[in-house]
Amino acid sequence: MITRAPKSAASLLALGIALLLPPLALIFARQITLWGIPLPVFYIFGLWLVLIIGIWLISRQLKPDSTG
Secondary structure (H helix, E strand, C coil): CCCCHHHHHHHHHHHHHHHHCHHHHHHHCCCCEECCEEHHHHHHHHHHHHHHHHHHHHHCCCCCCCCC
16 A cells, blocks of 8 residues: 655655745744743644654654565
């Protein structure tokens, strides 16, 4: 059974890179704080957490490697 996990992982990587590029990341460069955290820091670490959770969900769909 072929899963879509490799394509999903590549898509998530591309989305993560695009969201960290300056044109989109600068949208959040404001002097606003959320719970005492500056908005740019909140954006970077929030995006980082979302990407980690996304990769974790995708990795659960992959089959174990049978070569080892």
